[in-house]
Amino acid sequence: MIDLLTLKNYKTFKRLALGQFSRFTLLGGMNDVGKTSILTAIYIYTARLQPAMANLAAMRSQNSPTWAETYFHGFSPSAEKQIEIGVVRSGVSGRVEIQYDPAVQVGALLDNGLQNRLPENHPPSMLDPSRVAAEFGLMSGEQNLPALRMRWFEGDEQKSDIYWMLPPAKPGMYVKYSLPGIPAPSALLFPFMRELPDAAARSLSELVKVGAAAEITSHVKMLFPHIQDLTPVLTEPGKGTVLADVGLPKPVPISELGEGAKEALNLMLTIPRIRGGVLLCDELGAGIHASILPRFVQSIAAIAGKYDCQIIATTHSYELLSAAYEAFAQDGMNHGDLTYIRLDRTSSATVLPTVFNYEKLGIALSNDWEVR
Amino acid sequence: MALPQAIKQQKLLLAEGKDELHFLDQLLKTINIPDVQIIDIGGKDKFRPSLPTITALSGFRSVVRLGIIRDAETDAAGTLASVQQSLKENGLTAPQHSGVVLANAMPQIGIWIMPDNRRAGCIEDLCWDGISEADPRRGCAEMFMGCLGERLEKKAGPPGCSATAYYFPKQAAKAKLHAYLAGLYEPQRELGRAAQADVWDLRLSAFAGLRNFLIELFQ
Structure with a gap:
Protein backbone atom coordinates (compact mmCIF):
# COMPACT_ATOMS: atom_id res chain seq x y z
CA MET A 1 0.00 0.00 0.00
CA ILE A 2 1.25 3.46 -0.86
CA ASP A 3 1.89 5.47 2.31
CA LEU A 4 3.70 8.55 1.05
CA LEU A 5 4.19 10.38 -2.24
CA THR A 6 6.74 13.12 -2.84
CA LEU A 7 6.99 15.08 -6.06
CA LYS A 8 9.57 17.48 -7.38
CA ASN A 9 9.23 19.45 -10.60
CA TYR A 10 6.31 17.26 -11.65
CA LYS A 11 3.62 19.06 -13.62
CA THR A 12 1.95 21.67 -11.39
CA PHE A 13 4.05 20.70 -8.38
CA LYS A 14 7.37 22.37 -7.72
CA ARG A 15 7.43 20.26 -4.57
CA LEU A 16 4.78 18.24 -2.81
CA ALA A 17 4.72 15.76 0.06
CA LEU A 18 1.51 13.82 0.44
CA GLY A 19 1.08 11.31 3.23
CA GLN A 20 -1.70 9.60 5.14
CA PHE A 21 -2.97 7.60 2.18
CA SER A 22 -5.30 4.85 3.29
CA ARG A 23 -6.95 1.85 1.68
CA PHE A 24 -9.56 4.14 0.11
CA THR A 25 -8.27 7.65 -0.52
CA LEU A 26 -10.23 10.40 -2.25
CA LEU A 27 -8.47 13.46 -3.64
CA GLY A 28 -10.34 16.76 -3.98
CA GLY A 29 -9.66 20.38 -4.75
CA MET A 30 -10.27 23.02 -7.37
CA ASN A 31 -9.76 22.45 -11.08
CA ASP A 32 -6.13 22.38 -12.17
CA VAL A 33 -4.83 21.96 -8.64
CA GLY A 34 -3.16 18.69 -9.64
CA LYS A 35 -5.44 15.86 -8.54
CA THR A 36 -5.12 13.84 -11.73
CA SER A 37 -1.39 14.61 -11.83
CA ILE A 38 -1.04 12.77 -8.54
CA LEU A 39 -2.69 9.73 -10.09
CA THR A 40 -0.40 9.84 -13.13
CA ALA A 41 2.66 10.28 -10.92
CA ILE A 42 1.81 7.18 -8.92
CA TYR A 43 1.04 5.39 -12.16
CA ILE A 44 4.42 6.27 -13.63
CA TYR A 45 6.09 4.91 -10.51
CA THR A 46 4.06 1.71 -10.40
CA ALA A 47 3.53 0.96 -14.09
CA ARG A 48 7.21 0.88 -15.08
CA LEU A 49 7.30 -1.37 -18.11
CA GLN A 50 3.62 -2.18 -18.33
CA PRO A 51 2.51 -1.71 -21.92
CA ALA A 52 -0.30 0.45 -20.64
CA MET A 53 2.33 2.97 -19.62
CA ALA A 54 2.05 4.21 -23.18
CA ASN A 55 -1.41 5.48 -22.20
CA LEU A 56 0.33 8.36 -20.49
CA ALA A 57 1.37 9.69 -23.85
CA ALA A 58 -2.04 8.97 -25.28
CA MET A 59 -3.65 11.05 -22.55
CA ARG A 60 -2.06 14.07 -24.17
CA SER A 61 -2.33 14.83 -27.81
CA GLN A 62 -0.18 12.18 -29.42
CA ASN A 63 0.41 14.46 -32.33
CA SER A 64 1.73 17.26 -30.18
CA PRO A 65 5.50 17.42 -30.30
CA THR A 66 5.43 19.14 -26.92
CA TRP A 67 3.46 16.63 -24.84
CA ALA A 68 6.55 15.70 -22.83
CA GLU A 69 6.91 19.31 -21.70
CA THR A 70 3.65 19.03 -19.81
CA TYR A 71 5.29 16.69 -17.32
CA PHE A 72 7.80 19.32 -16.22
CA HIS A 73 6.88 22.04 -13.76
CA GLY A 74 6.47 25.29 -15.58
CA PHE A 75 6.18 23.50 -18.93
CA SER A 76 9.90 23.99 -19.33
CA PRO A 77 11.97 20.81 -19.53
CA SER A 78 15.71 21.22 -19.46
CA ALA A 79 18.68 19.01 -18.93
CA GLU A 80 19.13 20.53 -15.48
CA LYS A 81 15.54 20.14 -14.29
CA GLN A 82 14.85 16.67 -13.01
CA ILE A 83 11.46 15.29 -12.12
CA GLU A 84 11.44 13.12 -9.03
CA ILE A 85 8.52 10.94 -8.05
CA GLY A 86 9.18 9.41 -4.65
CA VAL A 87 6.97 6.73 -3.17
CA VAL A 88 6.97 4.89 0.12
CA ARG A 89 5.04 1.71 -0.49
CA SER A 90 4.48 -0.75 2.34
CA GLY A 91 7.48 0.73 4.09
CA VAL A 92 9.81 0.49 1.06
CA SER A 93 10.95 3.73 -0.49
CA GLY A 94 11.58 4.15 -4.16
CA ARG A 95 11.64 6.83 -6.80
CA VAL A 96 11.54 7.61 -10.45
CA GLU A 97 13.86 10.23 -11.87
CA ILE A 98 12.91 11.76 -15.18
CA GLN A 99 15.31 13.91 -17.15
CA TYR A 100 14.94 15.62 -20.46
CA ASP A 101 17.83 14.84 -22.77
CA PRO A 102 17.68 16.99 -25.89
CA ALA A 103 20.22 14.89 -27.81
CA VAL A 104 20.37 11.20 -26.98
CA GLN A 105 22.92 9.34 -29.05
CA VAL A 106 20.64 6.71 -30.49
CA GLY A 107 23.48 4.69 -31.93
CA ALA A 108 25.06 4.19 -28.53
CA LEU A 109 21.75 3.10 -27.12
CA LEU A 110 21.19 0.52 -29.81
CA ASP A 111 24.74 -0.82 -29.55
CA ASN A 112 24.86 -1.10 -25.78
CA GLY A 113 21.31 -0.95 -24.63
CA LEU A 114 19.08 -3.95 -24.46
CA GLN A 115 20.09 -6.67 -22.10
CA ASN A 116 18.48 -9.91 -21.16
CA ARG A 117 17.48 -8.91 -17.68
CA LEU A 118 13.95 -7.87 -18.53
CA PRO A 119 10.90 -9.03 -16.62
CA GLU A 120 9.23 -12.12 -18.02
CA ASN A 121 6.07 -10.25 -18.95
CA HIS A 122 7.93 -7.62 -20.87
CA PRO A 123 6.53 -6.86 -24.32
CA PRO A 124 8.62 -8.77 -26.87
CA SER A 125 8.97 -5.84 -29.21
CA MET A 126 11.14 -4.10 -26.68
CA LEU A 127 13.69 -6.91 -26.67
CA ASP A 128 14.80 -6.64 -30.24
CA PRO A 129 16.95 -3.61 -31.03
CA SER A 130 16.14 -3.68 -34.71
CA ARG A 131 12.42 -3.79 -34.01
CA VAL A 132 12.77 -0.99 -31.50
CA ALA A 133 14.64 1.07 -34.03
CA ALA A 134 12.06 0.45 -36.72
CA GLU A 135 9.11 0.86 -34.46
CA PHE A 136 10.26 4.15 -33.08
CA GLY A 137 11.35 5.46 -36.44
CA LEU A 138 15.03 5.52 -35.54
CA MET A 139 16.25 4.98 -39.05
CA SER A 140 19.75 6.18 -38.42
CA GLY A 141 21.75 5.11 -35.43
CA GLU A 142 23.82 8.24 -35.75
CA GLN A 143 20.98 10.59 -35.00
CA ASN A 144 20.86 12.56 -31.80
CA LEU A 145 17.24 12.72 -30.78
CA PRO A 146 15.36 14.17 -27.79
CA ALA A 147 14.11 11.80 -25.15
CA LEU A 148 12.93 11.54 -21.59
CA ARG A 149 15.26 9.38 -19.57
CA MET A 150 13.34 7.60 -16.83
CA ARG A 151 15.20 5.76 -14.11
CA TRP A 152 13.54 3.72 -11.37
CA PHE A 153 15.12 3.10 -7.98
CA GLU A 154 14.15 0.92 -5.05
CA GLY A 155 16.06 2.14 -2.06
CA ASP A 156 19.37 3.13 -3.62
CA GLU A 157 19.38 0.34 -6.20
CA GLN A 158 18.64 1.36 -9.75
CA LYS A 159 16.16 -1.04 -11.27
CA SER A 160 15.38 0.38 -14.68
CA ASP A 161 16.73 2.76 -17.24
CA ILE A 162 14.33 3.68 -19.97
CA TYR A 163 14.37 6.25 -22.73
CA TRP A 164 11.10 7.57 -23.95
CA MET A 165 11.85 8.87 -27.40
CA LEU A 166 10.22 12.12 -28.42
CA PRO A 167 9.45 13.59 -31.84
CA PRO A 168 10.91 13.65 -34.43
CA ALA A 169 11.33 10.00 -33.42
CA LYS A 170 8.09 8.07 -33.18
CA PRO A 171 7.26 8.30 -29.47
CA GLY A 172 7.81 5.13 -27.53
CA MET A 173 9.87 3.41 -24.86
CA TYR A 174 13.39 2.20 -25.36
CA VAL A 175 14.47 -0.04 -22.53
CA LYS A 176 18.16 0.16 -21.77
CA TYR A 177 17.80 -2.28 -18.94
CA SER A 178 15.31 -3.32 -16.33
CA LEU A 179 15.67 -5.53 -13.29
CA PRO A 180 12.74 -7.13 -11.56
CA GLY A 181 11.54 -5.07 -8.62
CA ILE A 182 8.90 -5.46 -5.98
CA PRO A 183 5.69 -6.07 -7.94
CA ALA A 184 3.61 -2.93 -8.09
CA PRO A 185 0.54 -3.70 -10.17
CA SER A 186 -1.61 -0.70 -10.92
CA ALA A 187 -4.31 0.56 -13.21
CA LEU A 188 -5.28 4.08 -14.17
CA LEU A 189 -8.93 4.56 -15.09
CA PHE A 190 -10.69 7.54 -16.57
CA PRO A 191 -14.44 8.17 -16.66
CA PHE A 192 -16.74 8.06 -19.64
CA MET A 193 -14.95 5.45 -21.70
CA ARG A 194 -16.66 4.55 -24.93
CA GLU A 195 -16.33 0.79 -24.57
CA LEU A 196 -15.70 -1.58 -21.72
CA PRO A 197 -11.96 -2.34 -21.98
CA ASP A 198 -10.91 -5.73 -23.28
CA ALA A 199 -9.04 -6.21 -20.03
CA ALA A 200 -12.36 -6.27 -18.16
CA ALA A 201 -13.62 -9.16 -20.27
CA ARG A 202 -10.35 -11.01 -19.77
CA SER A 203 -10.55 -10.40 -16.03
CA LEU A 204 -14.12 -11.74 -15.84
CA SER A 205 -13.07 -14.76 -17.88
CA GLU A 206 -10.26 -15.47 -15.42
CA LEU A 207 -12.62 -15.08 -12.48
CA VAL A 208 -15.08 -17.49 -14.08
CA LYS A 209 -12.29 -20.05 -14.48
CA VAL A 210 -11.39 -19.90 -10.78
CA GLY A 211 -15.00 -19.72 -9.62
CA ALA A 212 -14.72 -16.17 -8.30
CA ALA A 213 -17.03 -14.40 -10.73
CA ALA A 214 -20.20 -14.83 -8.69
CA GLU A 215 -19.09 -12.32 -6.09
CA ILE A 216 -18.52 -9.63 -8.70
CA THR A 217 -21.83 -10.44 -10.34
CA SER A 218 -23.65 -10.18 -7.01
CA HIS A 219 -22.18 -6.72 -6.40
CA VAL A 220 -23.27 -5.63 -9.89
CA LYS A 221 -26.75 -7.03 -9.32
CA MET A 222 -27.07 -5.15 -6.03
CA LEU A 223 -26.32 -1.90 -7.84
CA PHE A 224 -28.22 -2.67 -11.03
CA PRO A 225 -31.00 -5.15 -10.20
CA HIS A 226 -32.05 -5.49 -13.84
CA ILE A 227 -28.73 -7.19 -14.59
CA GLN A 228 -29.24 -10.88 -13.85
CA ASP A 229 -25.99 -12.34 -15.05
CA LEU A 230 -22.71 -11.49 -16.77
CA THR A 231 -20.85 -13.52 -19.36
CA PRO A 232 -17.37 -12.83 -20.74
CA VAL A 233 -16.96 -13.25 -24.46
CA LEU A 234 -13.40 -13.40 -25.77
CA THR A 235 -13.51 -12.81 -29.50
CA GLU A 236 -9.81 -13.14 -30.27
CA PRO A 237 -6.65 -13.21 -28.17
CA GLY A 238 -6.67 -10.21 -25.91
CA LYS A 239 -10.02 -8.94 -27.19
CA GLY A 240 -13.43 -9.35 -25.70
CA THR A 241 -16.55 -7.95 -24.17
CA VAL A 242 -18.99 -8.70 -21.39
CA LEU A 243 -22.59 -9.60 -22.12
CA ALA A 244 -25.31 -8.83 -19.59
CA ASP A 245 -28.50 -10.81 -19.15
CA VAL A 246 -31.15 -8.18 -18.51
CA GLY A 247 -34.16 -10.41 -19.15
CA LEU A 248 -34.33 -9.78 -22.88
CA PRO A 249 -34.39 -12.64 -25.40
CA LYS A 250 -30.64 -12.39 -25.75
CA PRO A 251 -27.90 -10.80 -23.65
CA VAL A 252 -26.65 -7.34 -24.52
CA PRO A 253 -23.12 -5.91 -24.39
CA ILE A 254 -22.61 -4.16 -21.07
CA SER A 255 -21.39 -1.11 -22.98
CA GLU A 256 -24.98 -0.61 -24.17
CA LEU A 257 -26.37 -0.40 -20.65
CA GLY A 258 -25.14 3.05 -19.80
CA GLU A 259 -22.18 4.70 -18.18
CA GLY A 260 -22.87 3.68 -14.59
CA ALA A 261 -23.00 -0.06 -15.17
CA LYS A 262 -19.99 0.10 -17.45
CA GLU A 263 -17.92 2.10 -14.96
CA ALA A 264 -18.90 -0.01 -11.96
CA LEU A 265 -18.17 -3.25 -13.74
CA ASN A 266 -14.86 -2.01 -15.09
CA LEU A 267 -13.76 -1.00 -11.59
CA MET A 268 -14.87 -4.27 -10.06
CA LEU A 269 -13.08 -6.30 -12.72
CA THR A 270 -9.92 -4.22 -12.64
CA ILE A 271 -9.31 -4.78 -8.93
CA PRO A 272 -8.80 -8.58 -9.11
CA ARG A 273 -6.46 -8.03 -12.06
CA ILE A 274 -4.13 -5.88 -9.95
CA ARG A 275 -4.23 -7.89 -6.73
CA GLY A 276 -1.98 -6.30 -4.11
CA GLY A 277 -1.68 -3.15 -6.17
CA VAL A 278 -3.19 0.28 -6.51
CA LEU A 279 -6.23 1.35 -8.51
CA LEU A 280 -6.00 4.96 -9.64
CA CYS A 281 -9.32 6.37 -10.73
CA ASP A 282 -10.12 9.80 -12.09
CA GLU A 283 -13.57 11.16 -11.14
CA LEU A 284 -14.71 8.06 -9.31
CA GLY A 285 -18.43 7.41 -9.61
CA ALA A 286 -18.95 10.11 -12.22
CA GLY A 287 -21.54 8.02 -14.04
CA ILE A 288 -23.23 6.53 -10.97
CA HIS A 289 -26.60 7.78 -9.70
CA ALA A 290 -26.38 9.44 -6.28
CA SER A 291 -28.89 7.05 -4.74
CA ILE A 292 -26.62 4.03 -5.25
CA LEU A 293 -23.29 5.74 -4.60
CA PRO A 294 -22.97 4.47 -0.99
CA ARG A 295 -23.64 0.90 -2.14
CA PHE A 296 -21.20 1.42 -5.03
CA VAL A 297 -18.43 2.60 -2.68
CA GLN A 298 -19.13 -0.24 -0.28
CA SER A 299 -18.91 -2.77 -3.11
CA ILE A 300 -15.62 -1.59 -4.53
CA ALA A 301 -14.18 -1.18 -1.03
CA ALA A 302 -15.18 -4.76 -0.23
CA ILE A 303 -13.65 -6.09 -3.45
CA ALA A 304 -10.53 -3.99 -2.87
CA GLY A 305 -10.24 -5.45 0.62
CA LYS A 306 -10.55 -8.99 -0.68
CA TYR A 307 -7.84 -8.47 -3.30
CA ASP A 308 -5.60 -6.36 -1.05
CA CYS A 309 -5.93 -3.44 -3.41
CA GLN A 310 -5.58 0.24 -2.59
CA ILE A 311 -7.89 2.76 -4.26
CA ILE A 312 -6.84 6.36 -4.88
CA ALA A 313 -9.43 8.41 -6.72
CA THR A 314 -10.19 12.01 -7.55
CA THR A 315 -13.57 13.61 -7.12
CA HIS A 316 -15.39 16.93 -7.26
CA SER A 317 -18.53 15.36 -5.92
CA TYR A 318 -19.95 16.18 -2.49
CA GLU A 319 -22.35 13.29 -3.05
CA LEU A 320 -19.46 10.88 -3.47
CA LEU A 321 -17.82 12.15 -0.28
CA SER A 322 -21.10 11.70 1.58
CA ALA A 323 -21.53 8.27 0.03
CA ALA A 324 -18.02 7.23 1.01
CA TYR A 325 -18.62 8.34 4.59
CA GLU A 326 -21.94 6.52 4.67
CA ALA A 327 -20.38 3.40 3.21
CA PHE A 328 -17.56 3.33 5.75
CA ALA A 329 -20.03 3.91 8.58
CA GLN A 330 -21.55 0.48 7.90
CA ASP A 331 -20.84 -2.49 10.15
CA GLY A 332 -17.72 -4.34 9.17
CA MET A 333 -16.09 -1.33 7.53
CA ASN A 334 -12.89 0.08 9.04
CA HIS A 335 -13.12 3.85 9.55
CA GLY A 336 -9.35 4.10 9.24
CA ASP A 337 -9.57 2.88 5.66
CA LEU A 338 -11.16 6.14 4.48
CA THR A 339 -9.17 9.32 3.88
CA TYR A 340 -10.06 12.45 1.97
CA ILE A 341 -7.25 14.79 0.93
CA ARG A 342 -8.07 18.22 -0.43
CA LEU A 343 -5.42 20.11 -2.35
CA ASP A 344 -5.32 23.91 -2.15
CA ARG A 345 -3.15 26.10 -4.31
CA THR A 346 -1.63 28.82 -2.15
CA SER A 347 0.61 30.26 -4.86
CA SER A 348 1.59 29.43 -8.42
CA ALA A 349 4.26 27.07 -7.11
CA THR A 350 2.73 25.79 -3.90
CA VAL A 351 -0.06 23.30 -3.37
CA LEU A 352 -0.91 22.32 0.18
CA PRO A 353 -2.75 19.15 1.12
CA THR A 354 -5.33 19.03 3.90
CA VAL A 355 -6.19 15.60 5.24
CA PHE A 356 -9.64 14.62 6.47
CA ASN A 357 -9.87 11.32 8.25
CA TYR A 358 -13.22 9.58 8.71
CA GLU A 359 -14.17 11.58 11.81
CA LYS A 360 -13.17 14.95 10.40
CA LEU A 361 -14.99 14.29 7.17
CA GLY A 362 -18.09 13.22 9.09
CA ILE A 363 -18.18 16.46 11.09
CA ALA A 364 -17.88 18.52 7.91
CA LEU A 365 -20.59 16.59 6.11
CA SER A 366 -22.98 16.60 9.08
CA ASN A 367 -22.70 20.40 9.23
CA ASP A 368 -22.92 20.73 5.46
CA TRP A 369 -19.55 22.47 5.36
CA GLU A 370 -17.69 22.78 2.09
CA VAL A 371 -14.67 20.51 1.93
CA ARG A 372 -14.15 20.16 -1.81
CA MET B 1 -30.02 22.63 -3.86
CA ALA B 2 -28.14 24.87 -1.44
CA LEU B 3 -24.37 24.71 -1.68
CA PRO B 4 -22.42 23.52 1.34
CA GLN B 5 -21.20 26.34 3.55
CA ALA B 6 -17.71 27.53 2.66
CA ILE B 7 -15.51 30.01 4.52
CA LYS B 8 -15.71 33.09 2.33
CA GLN B 9 -14.71 35.90 4.70
CA GLN B 10 -11.38 36.68 6.27
CA LYS B 11 -13.18 37.49 9.52
CA LEU B 12 -14.71 34.43 11.14
CA LEU B 13 -16.85 34.10 14.26
CA LEU B 14 -17.62 30.70 15.75
CA ALA B 15 -20.86 30.47 17.69
CA GLU B 16 -22.40 27.65 19.70
CA GLY B 17 -25.75 27.45 18.00
CA LYS B 18 -28.39 29.08 15.86
CA ASP B 19 -29.56 31.43 18.64
CA GLU B 20 -26.05 32.74 19.08
CA LEU B 21 -25.59 33.01 15.32
CA HIS B 22 -28.70 35.14 14.82
CA PHE B 23 -28.03 37.24 17.91
CA LEU B 24 -24.42 37.95 16.91
CA ASP B 25 -25.48 38.67 13.35
CA GLN B 26 -27.85 41.31 14.66
CA LEU B 27 -25.25 42.73 17.02
CA LEU B 28 -22.69 43.04 14.19
CA LYS B 29 -25.28 44.86 12.12
CA THR B 30 -25.86 47.24 15.01
CA ILE B 31 -22.19 48.18 15.06
CA ASN B 32 -21.93 48.27 11.25
CA ILE B 33 -19.49 45.42 10.75
CA PRO B 34 -20.86 43.57 7.75
CA ASP B 35 -17.98 41.40 6.62
CA VAL B 36 -17.89 38.81 9.39
CA GLN B 37 -18.90 35.24 8.66
CA ILE B 38 -20.53 33.42 11.55
CA ILE B 39 -20.43 29.64 11.70
CA ASP B 40 -22.81 27.70 13.89
CA ILE B 41 -20.82 24.94 15.57
CA GLY B 42 -23.99 23.11 16.49
CA GLY B 43 -23.77 22.98 20.27
CA LYS B 44 -21.46 23.51 23.22
CA ASP B 45 -20.15 19.94 23.03
CA LYS B 46 -19.27 20.29 19.36
CA PHE B 47 -16.65 23.00 19.65
CA ARG B 48 -13.69 20.83 20.54
CA PRO B 49 -14.34 18.02 18.00
CA SER B 50 -15.33 20.50 15.28
CA LEU B 51 -12.34 22.82 15.45
CA PRO B 52 -9.95 20.46 13.57
CA THR B 53 -12.49 20.24 10.77
CA ILE B 54 -13.08 23.99 10.67
CA THR B 55 -9.37 24.69 10.44
CA ALA B 56 -9.23 22.20 7.56
CA LEU B 57 -12.03 23.84 5.56
CA SER B 58 -11.08 25.55 2.36
CA GLY B 59 -10.86 29.24 3.09
CA PHE B 60 -9.64 28.94 6.67
CA ARG B 61 -6.08 29.69 5.58
CA SER B 62 -7.31 33.12 4.51
CA VAL B 63 -8.88 33.93 7.87
CA VAL B 64 -7.07 36.84 9.52
CA ARG B 65 -9.39 37.41 12.50
CA LEU B 66 -11.09 34.68 14.44
CA GLY B 67 -13.65 35.13 17.21
CA ILE B 68 -14.97 32.39 19.46
CA ILE B 69 -18.12 32.85 21.53
CA ARG B 70 -18.90 30.27 24.19
CA ASP B 71 -21.28 30.04 27.12
CA ALA B 72 -19.59 29.87 30.51
CA GLU B 73 -22.19 27.42 31.79
CA THR B 74 -21.09 26.74 35.38
CA ASP B 75 -17.47 27.89 35.06
CA ALA B 76 -16.19 30.78 32.95
CA ALA B 77 -12.52 30.06 33.72
CA GLY B 78 -12.92 26.37 32.92
CA THR B 79 -14.64 27.12 29.62
CA LEU B 80 -11.88 29.56 28.67
CA ALA B 81 -9.24 26.96 29.50
CA SER B 82 -11.05 24.41 27.34
CA VAL B 83 -11.16 26.81 24.37
CA GLN B 84 -7.50 27.71 24.84
CA GLN B 85 -6.58 24.03 24.85
CA SER B 86 -8.58 23.38 21.67
CA LEU B 87 -6.90 26.27 19.90
CA LYS B 88 -3.46 25.03 20.85
CA GLU B 89 -4.28 21.51 19.72
CA ASN B 90 -5.03 22.93 16.30
CA GLY B 91 -1.89 24.99 15.99
CA LEU B 92 -3.54 28.30 16.85
CA THR B 93 -2.29 30.78 19.39
CA ALA B 94 -4.70 31.23 22.26
CA PRO B 95 -5.13 34.54 24.09
CA GLN B 96 -4.48 34.33 27.81
CA HIS B 97 -7.70 36.06 28.75
CA SER B 98 -11.19 36.21 27.38
CA GLY B 99 -12.61 39.51 26.21
CA VAL B 100 -9.30 40.67 24.77
CA VAL B 101 -7.89 40.29 21.28
CA LEU B 102 -4.57 38.61 20.67
CA ALA B 103 -3.29 41.02 18.06
CA ASN B 104 0.20 39.66 17.42
CA ALA B 105 -1.00 36.35 16.06
CA MET B 106 -2.10 35.04 12.71
CA PRO B 107 -5.00 34.91 12.70
CA GLN B 108 -5.77 37.44 15.41
CA ILE B 109 -7.94 35.65 17.93
CA GLY B 110 -10.44 36.72 20.55
CA ILE B 111 -12.53 34.64 22.94
CA TRP B 112 -15.71 35.80 24.63
CA ILE B 113 -17.24 33.73 27.39
CA MET B 114 -20.93 34.52 27.87
CA PRO B 115 -22.36 36.37 29.60
CA ASP B 116 -19.46 38.66 30.60
CA ASN B 117 -16.23 36.61 30.85
CA ARG B 118 -16.63 36.46 34.66
CA ARG B 119 -19.94 35.01 35.75
CA ALA B 120 -21.27 31.52 35.21
CA GLY B 121 -24.13 31.58 32.75
CA CYS B 122 -24.98 31.84 29.10
CA ALA B 197 -36.91 41.31 15.55
CA ASP B 198 -35.39 44.11 17.67
CA VAL B 199 -36.74 42.82 20.98
CA TRP B 200 -33.56 44.22 22.50
CA ASP B 201 -31.92 47.55 21.92
CA LEU B 202 -28.41 46.25 21.35
CA ARG B 203 -26.98 49.74 21.83
CA LEU B 204 -27.74 49.54 25.57
CA SER B 205 -24.92 49.40 28.09
CA ALA B 206 -25.73 45.78 28.96
CA PHE B 207 -24.26 44.79 25.59
CA ALA B 208 -21.38 47.28 25.63
CA GLY B 209 -18.72 44.76 26.68
CA LEU B 210 -19.51 42.33 23.86
CA ARG B 211 -20.00 45.19 21.40
CA ASN B 212 -16.58 46.62 22.20
CA PHE B 213 -14.98 43.19 21.98
CA LEU B 214 -16.39 42.63 18.49
CA ILE B 215 -15.33 46.12 17.41
CA GLU B 216 -11.79 45.54 18.67
CA LEU B 217 -11.60 42.17 16.95
CA PHE B 218 -13.26 42.90 13.65
CA GLN B 219 -13.16 46.61 12.88
Missing part, protein backbone atom coordinates in the same frame (compact mmCIF):
# COMPACT_ATOMS: atom_id res chain seq x y z
CA ILE B 123 -26.23 34.15 26.37
CA GLU B 124 -29.68 34.18 27.95
CA ASP B 125 -28.17 35.86 31.03
CA LEU B 126 -26.68 38.58 28.85
CA CYS B 127 -30.01 39.12 27.15
CA TRP B 128 -31.82 39.16 30.47
CA ASP B 129 -29.47 41.94 31.56
CA GLY B 130 -30.60 43.81 28.46
CA ILE B 131 -34.23 43.89 29.52
CA SER B 132 -35.24 47.15 31.10
CA GLU B 133 -36.10 47.14 34.80
CA ALA B 134 -39.18 49.09 33.80
CA ASP B 135 -40.49 46.35 31.55
CA PRO B 136 -43.41 44.78 33.45
CA ARG B 137 -42.92 41.43 31.76
CA ARG B 138 -39.57 41.15 33.48
CA GLY B 139 -41.29 40.87 36.83
CA CYS B 140 -43.84 38.46 35.39
CA ALA B 141 -41.10 36.13 34.20
CA GLU B 142 -39.45 36.30 37.63
CA MET B 143 -42.75 35.51 39.31
CA PHE B 144 -43.22 32.58 36.94
CA MET B 145 -39.84 31.20 37.92
CA GLY B 146 -40.71 31.76 41.58
CA CYS B 147 -43.94 29.85 41.07
CA LEU B 148 -42.05 26.95 39.47
CA GLY B 149 -39.67 27.01 42.42
CA GLU B 150 -42.55 26.59 44.85
CA ARG B 151 -44.24 23.78 42.97
CA LEU B 152 -41.38 21.72 41.59
CA GLU B 153 -38.52 19.78 43.08
CA LYS B 154 -35.59 22.17 43.31
CA LYS B 155 -32.98 19.45 43.05
CA ALA B 156 -31.75 18.10 39.76
CA GLY B 157 -33.68 15.19 38.30
CA PRO B 158 -32.08 11.75 38.07
CA PRO B 159 -30.00 11.08 34.94
CA GLY B 160 -32.16 10.30 31.95
CA CYS B 161 -35.40 11.43 33.55
CA SER B 162 -38.22 12.61 31.32
CA ALA B 163 -38.25 16.19 30.06
CA THR B 164 -41.73 16.49 31.57
CA ALA B 165 -40.72 15.23 35.03
CA TYR B 166 -41.63 17.58 37.91
CA TYR B 167 -38.23 19.11 38.51
CA PHE B 168 -37.21 22.75 38.39
CA PRO B 169 -35.87 23.68 34.91
CA LYS B 170 -32.25 22.67 34.72
CA GLN B 171 -31.52 25.70 32.54
CA ALA B 172 -33.25 28.32 34.64
CA ALA B 173 -31.84 31.28 32.72
CA LYS B 174 -33.21 29.91 29.47
CA ALA B 175 -36.58 29.18 31.07
CA LYS B 176 -36.81 32.70 32.49
CA LEU B 177 -35.89 34.38 29.22
CA HIS B 178 -38.31 32.23 27.26
CA ALA B 179 -41.04 33.10 29.73
CA TYR B 180 -40.28 36.74 28.95
CA LEU B 181 -40.27 36.12 25.18
CA ALA B 182 -43.58 34.26 25.47
CA GLY B 183 -45.11 37.34 27.04
CA LEU B 184 -44.29 39.69 24.21
CA TYR B 185 -47.15 41.20 22.24
CA GLU B 186 -45.83 39.16 19.34
CA PRO B 187 -44.36 36.15 21.14
CA GLN B 188 -40.93 34.98 20.12
CA ARG B 189 -39.82 31.38 20.40
CA GLU B 190 -36.12 31.80 19.70
CA LEU B 191 -33.66 34.19 21.30
CA GLY B 192 -31.77 34.80 18.07
CA ARG B 193 -34.88 35.54 16.05
CA ALA B 194 -36.08 37.80 18.86
CA ALA B 195 -32.84 39.78 18.57
CA GLN B 196 -33.39 40.09 14.83
